[in-house]
Amino acid sequence: MKQIGGDIGQSIPMVCQNRANTRRPIVFLSNERASEADILSGHFKSTRECIAAAEGLVLVLHDTTEFTY
Known part of the structure; x- marks a missing residue:
């Protein structure tokens, strides 16, 4: 997972x-016990902590670009 996260x-x-x-990673991501919410929970927690610690305005930018192949 470090390899994937690093690139x-x-x-x-x-x-x-x-x-x-x-x-x-394919076996891990195919595991029914590993949900998207579980995988992203650490990211969400870290984001909440960073925003809570910020002083002043916090901009939340969102890219709505979609690609269809």
């Missing part, structure tokens, strides 16, 4: 570079 925007095979390393 945001790349595909899992591109980041992991070989078949053995690619299998691990």
Whole structure:
């Protein structure tokens, strides 16, 4: 997961570079017990803490761009 997090925007095979390393995140992400909410909960908690600690105005920017392949 560190490899994937360190290269945001790349595909899992591109980041992991070989078949053995690619299998691990795919198995993890396919696990029914690992929900999207569970995976993102740490990010949401960290974001709340950063905003709570900020002094003054906090801008929340959102990119609404969508791609259909």
